[in-house]
Amino acid sequence: MVVVMTPDASDTQVDAVVSRVRNIGGEAFVSRGVRRTIVGLIGDVDQFRALNLRRMAGVADVIRVSTPYKLVSREHYPSRSTVVVGQSSERPGVSIGPGFFTLLAGPCAVESLDQALEAAEMARAAGASLLRGGAFRPHTSPQAFRGLGKSALRILAEAGAATGLPVVTEIMDAKDIDLVSEYADMLQIGARNMQNYALLDAVGRIAKPVLLKRGIQATVEEWLSAAEYVAQRGNLDIVLCERGIRTFEQATPATLDISAVPTVQRLSHLPVIVDPTHASGRRDLVLPLARAAIAVGADGVLIDVHPDPDSALCDGPQALAGSEIRELASAIRRLAPLLDRRTTEVAAAMVPEPR
Amino acid sequence: MVVVMTPDASDTQVDAVVSRVRNIGGEAFVSRGVRRTIVGLIGDVDQFRALNLRRMAGVADVIRVSTPYKLVSREHYPSRSTVVVGQSSERPGVSIGPGFFTLLAGPCAVESLDQALEAAEMARAAGASLLRGGAFRPHTSPQAFRGLGKSALRILAEAGAATGLPVVTEIMDAKDIDLVSEYADMLQIGARNMQNYALLDAVGRIAKPVLLKRGIQATVEEWLSAAEYVAQRGNLDIVLCERGIRTFEQATPATLDISAVPTVQRLSHLPVIVDPTHASGRRDLVLPLARAAIAVGADGVLIDVHPDPDSALCDGPQALAGSEIRELASAIRRLAPLLDRRTTEVAAAMVPEPR
Amino acid sequence: MVVVMTPDASDTQVDAVVSRVRNIGGEAFVSRGVRRTIVGLIGDVDQFRALNLRRMAGVADVIRVSTPYKLVSREHYPSRSTVVVGQSSERPGVSIGPGFFTLLAGPCAVESLDQALEAAEMARAAGASLLRGGAFRPHTSPQAFRGLGKSALRILAEAGAATGLPVVTEIMDAKDIDLVSEYADMLQIGARNMQNYALLDAVGRIAKPVLLKRGIQATVEEWLSAAEYVAQRGNLDIVLCERGIRTFEQATPATLDISAVPTVQRLSHLPVIVDPTHASGRRDLVLPLARAAIAVGADGVLIDVHPDPDSALCDGPQALAGSEIRELASAIRRLAPLLDRRTTEVAAAMVPEPR
Amino acid sequence: MVVVMTPDASDTQVDAVVSRVRNIGGEAFVSRGVRRTIVGLIGDVDQFRALNLRRMAGVADVIRVSTPYKLVSREHYPSRSTVVVGQSSERPGVSIGPGFFTLLAGPCAVESLDQALEAAEMARAAGASLLRGGAFRPHTSPQAFRGLGKSALRILAEAGAATGLPVVTEIMDAKDIDLVSEYADMLQIGARNMQNYALLDAVGRIAKPVLLKRGIQATVEEWLSAAEYVAQRGNLDIVLCERGIRTFEQATPATLDISAVPTVQRLSHLPVIVDPTHASGRRDLVLPLARAAIAVGADGVLIDVHPDPDSALCDGPQALAGSEIRELASAIRRLAPLLDRRTTEVAAAMVPEPR
Incomplete structure (x- = not known):
């Protein structure tokens, strides 16, 4: 998942997101842009969802980059099934x-x-x-x-x-x-x-x-x-x-x-x-x-x-x-x-x- | 219901629609327009639906003019319920x-x-x-x-x-x-x-x-x-x-x-x-x-x-x-x-x- | 912008994305996840768009995290206008x-x-x-x-x-x-x-x-x-x-x-x-x-x-x-x-x- | 066009619709159903539109049964063009x-x-x-x-x-x-x-x-x-x-x-x-x-x-x-x-x- 901060998010707010993610064993990578900071999350998506990150101060958006399905996905079974x-x-x-x-x-x-x-x-x-x-x-x-x-x-x-x-x-x-x-x-x-x-x-x-x-x-x-x-x-x-x-x-x-x-x-x-x-x-x-x-x-x-x-x-x-x-x-x-x-x-x- | 005939529908085709409706006890009123003929149907809508009139030769469209619900309709119970x-x-x-x-x-x-x-x-x-x-x-x-x-x-x-x-x-x-x-x-x-x-x-x-x-x-x-x-x-x-x-x-x-x-x-x-x-x-x-x-x-x-x-x-x-x-x-x-x-x-x- | 790599993207493919971004003066931060790698981009979005990153090998998706409008945005003018x-x-x-x-x-x-x-x-x-x-x-x-x-x-x-x-x-x-x-x-x-x-x-x-x-x-x-x-x-x-x-x-x-x-x-x-x-x-x-x-x-x-x-x-x-x-x-x-x-x-x- | 009256429309209201249509040279055929009356109109659709029939008392709906295009229609030119x-x-x-x-x-x-x-x-x-x-x-x-x-x-x-x-x-x-x-x-x-x-x-x-x-x-x-x-x-x-x-x-x-x-x-x-x-x-x-x-x-x-x-x-x-x-x-x-x-x-x- 990727957390997009608002343009005016403070360092403290970014740190709070990182802390909450690390508290449950996830990793968080911060990329500070010209206008926005984004935080890339690595770990269990379902756990991240339970963090309600979207409610945190300074968070503009939370974007899911993986799919919610696995068993039926070609990422798991690349060959088409019969x-x-x-x-x-x-x-x-x-x-x-x-x-x-x-x-x-x-x-x-x-x-x-x-x-x-x-x-x-x-x-x-x-x-x-x-x-x-x-x-x-x-x-x-x-x-x-x-x-x-x-x-x-x-x-x-x-x-x-x-x-x-x-x-x-x-x-x-x-x-x-x-x-x-x-x-x-x-x-x-x-x-x-x-x-x-x-x-x-x-x-x-x-x-x-x-x-x-x-x-x-x-x-x-x-x-x-x-x-x-x-x-x-x-x-x-x-x-x-x-x-x-x-x-x-x-x-x-x-x-x-x-x-x-x-x-x-x-x-x-x-x-x-x-x-x-x-x-x-x-x-x-x-x-x-x-x-x-x-x-x-x-x-x-x-x-x-x-x-x-x-x-x-x-x-x-x-x-x-x-x-x-x-x-x-x-x-x-x-x-x-x-x-x-x-x-x-x-x-x-x-x-x-x-x- | 209203049956809309195609512009080139023949009299025989119009008559066929009328007959099929009357055969099940419905009434059919024919209005011949400049470019199209329409047939207004009076009777049981559910019976009309079973006639598959849309498949008949010369029929362009069948338009329902009543609602498919009755008990919850204000037409049946005009006053709003509590x-x-x-x-x-x-x-x-x-x-x-x-x-x-x-x-x-x-x-x-x-x-x-x-x-x-x-x-x-x-x-x-x-x-x-x-x-x-x-x-x-x-x-x-x-x-x-x-x-x-x-x-x-x-x-x-x-x-x-x-x-x-x-x-x-x-x-x-x-x-x-x-x-x-x-x-x-x-x-x-x-x-x-x-x-x-x-x-x-x-x-x-x-x-x-x-x-x-x-x-x-x-x-x-x-x-x-x-x-x-x-x-x-x-x-x-x-x-x-x-x-x-x-x-x-x-x-x-x-x-x-x-x-x-x-x-x-x-x-x-x-x-x-x-x-x-x-x-x-x-x-x-x-x-x-x-x-x-x-x-x-x-x-x-x-x-x-x-x-x-x-x-x-x-x-x-x-x-x-x-x-x-x-x-x-x-x-x-x-x-x-x-x-x-x-x-x-x-x-x-x-x-x-x-x- | 965030570039999402496919689960099977190679390091070479990730590097290629990073290089193309840096070649035009942008910055790229790589976050390697359990299942996917994502690359956060910092710089001029319009320039990034011209890179056609979506066509590069190993790229699953490119997600824009900023808005395409600026002058009418509250990010630029926080107070509502009259x-x-x-x-x-x-x-x-x-x-x-x-x-x-x-x-x-x-x-x-x-x-x-x-x-x-x-x-x-x-x-x-x-x-x-x-x-x-x-x-x-x-x-x-x-x-x-x-x-x-x-x-x-x-x-x-x-x-x-x-x-x-x-x-x-x-x-x-x-x-x-x-x-x-x-x-x-x-x-x-x-x-x-x-x-x-x-x-x-x-x-x-x-x-x-x-x-x-x-x-x-x-x-x-x-x-x-x-x-x-x-x-x-x-x-x-x-x-x-x-x-x-x-x-x-x-x-x-x-x-x-x-x-x-x-x-x-x-x-x-x-x-x-x-x-x-x-x-x-x-x-x-x-x-x-x-x-x-x-x-x-x-x-x-x-x-x-x-x-x-x-x-x-x-x-x-x-x-x-x-x-x-x-x-x-x-x-x-x-x-x-x-x-x-x-x-x-x-x-x-x-x-x-x-x- | 077909005018659908409300279930409780009075005869006077039906007559008013018929009159307004006839006043501009159109024809109107009334079909009285068990629950509703419908009026089929024959004449110039553009003129009918100007009558604002939908505003008349007792009118539930006005249904157009012809298309708004003519020159490009197969009804006018049945053969497909090259x-x-x-x-x-x-x-x-x-x-x-x-x-x-x-x-x-x-x-x-x-x-x-x-x-x-x-x-x-x-x-x-x-x-x-x-x-x-x-x-x-x-x-x-x-x-x-x-x-x-x-x-x-x-x-x-x-x-x-x-x-x-x-x-x-x-x-x-x-x-x-x-x-x-x-x-x-x-x-x-x-x-x-x-x-x-x-x-x-x-x-x-x-x-x-x-x-x-x-x-x-x-x-x-x-x-x-x-x-x-x-x-x-x-x-x-x-x-x-x-x-x-x-x-x-x-x-x-x-x-x-x-x-x-x-x-x-x-x-x-x-x-x-x-x-x-x-x-x-x-x-x-x-x-x-x-x-x-x-x-x-x-x-x-x-x-x-x-x-x-x-x-x-x-x-x-x-x-x-x-x-x-x-x-x-x-x-x-x-x-x-x-x-x-x-x-x-x-x-x-x-x-x-x-x-």
């Missing part, structure tokens, strides 16, 4: 990380077995290797559809088994951790819950990969700090998902922060994917944004698909169907290799005929 | 609402019985009628102090009893609802949890007042929708708390949205208070912002106080002490009456001597 | 600064002599000591009314003379500097032009006070840097005006950053006033926000008034009239003295009768 | 628009003839068909380098002639319009000046293409409205340039709004390019963001290059050099054809050797 989902004695699992490009797809909300099976087939045909579907659904409006819950988990697992796709679903309440873990191969923390510490605690203690969406208000540093929270509890199988941040622009429901992908890859070893569906809110934007995600170097994309978007109970306007899915599959097949990534399709499958 | 905290057969309770100006104060985190008692005395001396203290503490950094938990609840209750102040504390996990309710007179939902639906559900089902902080990313509409979520479960004793939103400005940790106070008072009957402490992050800004809150017409303010801010385990730089508290008390006494509000001090008490 | 508008051999001028509370009021756009005279009378009756009116009007929509230009300047000057109020008007094009200076006592730089350097240059070279509005996207530091730009050209008679910043919240056209007032007063000696009209966009919000501005410690407020808002050519929905103006006048008279400020009314005048 | 830069009797000019992918490159600031020539060679070798260089430089800090002005224009023109590249440069003051037009083939309006109407007016009246950068605070609608302003004065040769918007995220200087590209292409016929340099502020982010721009469907990218970024007088940390430029050239050559775009290189040229 997270494997759905691995068991019977199947190899699906890789998310450098060298791969992974498509996660499925219905925003599981509505029925038929719908889930059809959506899972669409997902697989488009090259998806993971099936994502909603059983518990957060919603800003208290009137909106909130998901089928446990029965949706069963349906999702059945659709996954039928198509050979490991399944990913959102957990919204820490008390559901055993239930959701029983059915899902990967647990999603939604954007609204990125700083729900009870939930982060729960997924940090299980042995399943976690998909951690960025909160719409979260800085990259806060997002990585949330991942650190999970990692500290023992679970380092974390995949980050950029899904748009809240800005003044209202043309889209959120502003996809595409720069966050290379930014995160520079700071953290964790894989990072992009959800272009919720950022755009319109199916005609999903494809261009998915292409941008591939080209920027993301490790995968997460897409809403639905066999009949017009009747979808949730987020129909942004779900892909029919020809849109074929275009997406084609874009991934053509672009990913140019970025030195291979797709992780579970099985060769024909893209279904136009509806 | 919430009473800590009422029992032995004491009358503390009112928050029109005609009153209520000061909630206490330590960011409960650290020890001595600290809590001293802070409670400071709070009461400053004119506070409610004691707020943290037992469970959310924190962005996984290294930061997270509160003493249950023992803090007991300490807080004891400090409240000693000073005659009902107590307010934050609940962070739905499973703690019985524990926290046992000790607290009012439960706070923090900004990070404003859309934690498990938690909103829990406080919606108890018979204690709720203090609902605005999320740093939340629009006024989303904030009122979160309150609606609580109200729908049966608990209408909700006090809203503006505490700053996240913007590009980094001079303060958050930008206090002072306009939100009169905006909310126009839209909702719920009381609304202001937390100037967390928005400003600096004790020298707390007092001017508290004055602004009184003058704008807030129903109260929530302030961090600490007997020894230099040694505080949490948010020391922004806690008030000594002469700052006396200034705050004086500002409230002088300004509140000009806004036709009386303060709700529990007991006449002398402001303590300078430290 | 700006006097409209001073001449015949009249004393109107003060804006500590100890005063100044009301600037008038029509958003000058429409006719009658309208301007009537609005000026309303302004004076409400206690305004400066008449603000628009002759040149910026507007986002290319269809909107853009002001009467030169004839409006003449009308405004006439209305000012009739009421004894010095006049303030916006300048939008540097080429109009002589024209506008001929008629106006104070020149306003609008929010859209806060970084229009040709315009800042023009007003920096004249001997008239400047009212510098904050850009809706501008940080406090950028706002003060724009003021510095004017000051460097020789004009230090600058009054800052907070008018709301752009955020995600759409309930109001802009979010009034009330914290900016005490923040600016701590950083700069320049007076700072508040425009609650454009931030709120609704006349029912103007009064509470004006009260908040007084209470937070602003040096004045700027208010739109109009004799007949229903027929206003510009921003009618937010202009005050009749009883609203009387309420404003009353609020100022009651609140300002509590903040140790006296109002600067030019003449005792009756508040006009209700319309 | 802008040709530098066309003359001697050369065909460079196309920006559908089917092409155009690289604009050059130094942030022109520093000397040698530097400009070398940068121009680098630009052409990388496949650039337009040379962009700064002669007049806006800068937030009043101490920063502001460009060489007229001599830079001459140098730029000479470097353009030497390499066969038409030149693009920023104009900052309307009074320079003749000077800049004499040397440049395309005039850039910078982000800070997007709403500088004097400048928009000047470039709207000349017969040269305009490169209109998006303001960091500007919504897509405001950006298109600024383009409309230029178009209304007779110049429809406008290319839009997305360069990042201001958000809470501080990891990058601005958040590149990649979604704005397809959003604008849906709303407007004008070409839209991306500047990944200023949004990212770091050369290691420029390449991934440039790839994202190609993949999302942009019509081109604008890149800072410099022969010796370590000594650049302006924005050195983000300028590309050597191997970075070769990577960019390679990415464009491989990705653009997949998006059905051909590059518009002026001449086959070898990429220069590594420095």
Whole structure:
């Protein structure tokens, strides 16, 4: 940390800062400038924070120069990580990380077995290797559809088994951790819950990969700090998902922060994917944004698909169907290799005929 | 709702929209403009939403003209509400609402019985009628102090009893609802949890007042929708708390949205208070912002106080002490009456001597 | 400045930074931490910036610890300044600064002599000591009314003379500097032009006070840097005006950053006033926000008034009239003295009768 | 437009709205809902705006359903436009628009003839068909380098002639319009000046293409409205340039709004390019963001290059050099054809050797 003194700080005030730091075993180096004196601190940042140096007389500012996260940082693990989902004695699992490009797809909300099976087939045909579907659904409006819950988990697992796709679903309440873990191969923390510490605690203690969406208000540093929270509890199988941040622009429901992908890859070893569906809110934007995600170097994309978007109970306007899915599959097949990534399709499958 | 057609929408496309609306029992009125046709819808908004009209050919936009909240809206309850905290057969309770100006104060985190008692005395001396203290503490950094938990609840209750102040504390996990309710007179939902639906559900089902902080990313509409979520479960004793939103400005940790106070008072009957402490992050800004809150017409303010801010385990730089508290008390006494509000001090008490 | 090295930076890389700094006559102090080395720089910041240190191998970050503005800073002029508008051999001028509370009021756009005279009378009756009116009007929509230009300047000057109020008007094009200076006592730089350097240059070279509005996207530091730009050209008679910043919240056209007032007063000696009209966009919000501005410690407020808002050519929905103006006048008279400020009314005048 | 009445609006109030609209020749259709009445308006939006309907009793809101721009809208010109830069009797000019992918490159600031020539060679070798260089430089800090002005224009023109590249440069003051037009083939309006109407007016009246950068605070609608302003004065040769918007995220200087590209292409016929340099502020982010721009469907990218970024007088940390430029050239050559775009290189040229 660096303590910046006010221009008129006295020597006594500078000495007081140095003393307080040394009292707890830290080191302090004083640099007297033309207009200001700064004090560089060496030691335990958490201890320094407890000193409340900012309240001391003559202190103008205290600047942190290290990051608040360690386990998820590339400073500790320089090589980028690969997270494997759905691995068991019977199947190899699906890789998310450098060298791969992974498509996660499925219905925003599981509505029925038929719908889930059809959506899972669409997902697989488009090259998806993971099936994502909603059983518990957060919603800003208290009137909106909130998901089928446990029965949706069963349906999702059945659709996954039928198509050979490991399944990913959102957990919204820490008390559901055993239930959701029983059915899902990967647990999603939604954007609204990125700083729900009870939930982060729960997924940090299980042995399943976690998909951690960025909160719409979260800085990259806060997002990585949330991942650190999970990692500290023992679970380092974390995949980050950029899904748009809240800005003044209202043309889209959120502003996809595409720069966050290379930014995160520079700071953290964790894989990072992009959800272009919720950022755009319109199916005609999903494809261009998915292409941008591939080209920027993301490790995968997460897409809403639905066999009949017009009747979808949730987020129909942004779900892909029919020809849109074929275009997406084609874009991934053509672009990913140019970025030195291979797709992780579970099985060769024909893209279904136009509806 | 209003459906806006594209300029080139055909009559057939307009008719299709009208038909789909009428099929579910809604009414649709067509207005053909020079350049565009619009269709006004009358009926159940939630049903209309399920129609996915935005996906229909020729539809440019669907505009909602009603609010997503009802129970907390002034359209349903035109008169502003008063919430009473800590009422029992032995004491009358503390009112928050029109005609009153209520000061909630206490330590960011409960650290020890001595600290809590001293802070409670400071709070009461400053004119506070409610004691707020943290037992469970959310924190962005996984290294930061997270509160003493249950023992803090007991300490807080004891400090409240000693000073005659009902107590307010934050609940962070739905499973703690019985524990926290046992000790607290009012439960706070923090900004990070404003859309934690498990938690909103829990406080919606108890018979204690709720203090609902605005999320740093939340629009006024989303904030009122979160309150609606609580109200729908049966608990209408909700006090809203503006505490700053996240913007590009980094001079303060958050930008206090002072306009939100009169905006909310126009839209909702719920009381609304202001937390100037967390928005400003600096004790020298707390007092001017508290004055602004009184003058704008807030129903109260929530302030961090600490007997020894230099040694505080949490948010020391922004806690008030000594002469700052006396200034705050004086500002409230002088300004509140000009806004036709009386303060709700529990007991006449002398402001303590300078430290 | 402080150079933060990466954790794996070599001694050679640290030495290279030190050498480059010393080569241009700067000093560099190295602090080697447990995990990182930091280098404190002493010397000319502008020279350091030209070194492109951020591009050097082993450099993680370069942190500026001083402000980019000097002339407008309290570090250079610790006492808060007072700006006097409209001073001449015949009249004393109107003060804006500590100890005063100044009301600037008038029509958003000058429409006719009658309208301007009537609005000026309303302004004076409400206690305004400066008449603000628009002759040149910026507007986002290319269809909107853009002001009467030169004839409006003449009308405004006439209305000012009739009421004894010095006049303030916006300048939008540097080429109009002589024209506008001929008629106006104070020149306003609008929010859209806060970084229009040709315009800042023009007003920096004249001997008239400047009212510098904050850009809706501008940080406090950028706002003060724009003021510095004017000051460097020789004009230090600058009054800052907070008018709301752009955020995600759409309930109001802009979010009034009330914290900016005490923040600016701590950083700069320049007076700072508040425009609650454009931030709120609704006349029912103007009064509470004006009260908040007084209470937070602003040096004045700027208010739109109009004799007949229903027929206003510009921003009618937010202009005050009749009883609203009387309420404003009353609020100022009651609140300002509590903040140790006296109002600067030019003449005792009756508040006009209700319309 | 749609007028939304309050739930308790009386029939008389509804009738008053209808009358006021009909009085100016508009039509009004009333739809009475269960809870609210809405009134659809047909006629001249600008006239309706002047009615100040929002002030009328019983009116809750007035919603605009049409866009404030027309000439630049796809509703008027459904086919996407191509802008040709530098066309003359001697050369065909460079196309920006559908089917092409155009690289604009050059130094942030022109520093000397040698530097400009070398940068121009680098630009052409990388496949650039337009040379962009700064002669007049806006800068937030009043101490920063502001460009060489007229001599830079001459140098730029000479470097353009030497390499066969038409030149693009920023104009900052309307009074320079003749000077800049004499040397440049395309005039850039910078982000800070997007709403500088004097400048928009000047470039709207000349017969040269305009490169209109998006303001960091500007919504897509405001950006298109600024383009409309230029178009209304007779110049429809406008290319839009997305360069990042201001958000809470501080990891990058601005958040590149990649979604704005397809959003604008849906709303407007004008070409839209991306500047990944200023949004990212770091050369290691420029390449991934440039790839994202190609993949999302942009019509081109604008890149800072410099022969010796370590000594650049302006924005050195983000300028590309050597191997970075070769990577960019390679990415464009491989990705653009997949998006059905051909590059518009002026001449086959070898990429220069590594420095």
